[in-house]
Amino acid sequence: MNDQSMTASDLLEEWNGMKAQLEDVFRKREQKNAKLLMEKGIALFNQFLNIANDLDVSIGKVISYDELDVKPVNLKERLEFIISRPHLYHSYRQLSELMIELQKLYVKNELIKKSSSRKS
Numbered sequence: 001m002n003d004q005s006m007t008a009s010d011l012l013e014e015w016n017g018m019k020a021q022l023e024d025v026f027r028k029r030e031q032k033n034a035k036l037l038m039e040k041g042i043a044l045f046n047q048f049l050n051i052a053n054d055l056d057v058s059i060g061k062v063i064s065y066d067e068l069d070v071k072p073v074n075l076k077e078r079l080e081f082i083i084s085r086p087h088l089y090h091s092y093r094q095l096s097e098l099m100i101e102l103q104k105l106y107v108k109n110e111l112i113k114k115s116s117s118r119k120s
Helices: 003-027 031-052 075-084 089-119
Strands: none
Touching (some): 003 089, 031 075, 031 089
16 A cells, blocks of 8 residues: 555554553553553544544644544544543543544545545
8 A cells, every 4th residue: 555554554553552551551550651651642543543634644733623534433522531531441442442443434445545546
């Protein structure tokens, strides 16, 4: 696939490593470490959101979620919850589900693009 797909692949690989760390941190109830890892996870999610929507991949860029074409259901509300309570296990589960949903949407969108480019 294209270079951007490789970047998405790298992000997902990094997320999978981070997930294992987060599981361990939450199992040990280390809220301070959980918060730091969750903040990194949220940043990864935002980068992936940019990639999925073919936007500039700069970290810290403010995203208007309403304007995005590729996004999970109730994204704004779910992210607000996660950002306001990053130390909670439920926030981790929510972020994990958002990553899964976005990955599915990204793959679907890439397949649609590939299919439409073949027809042209």
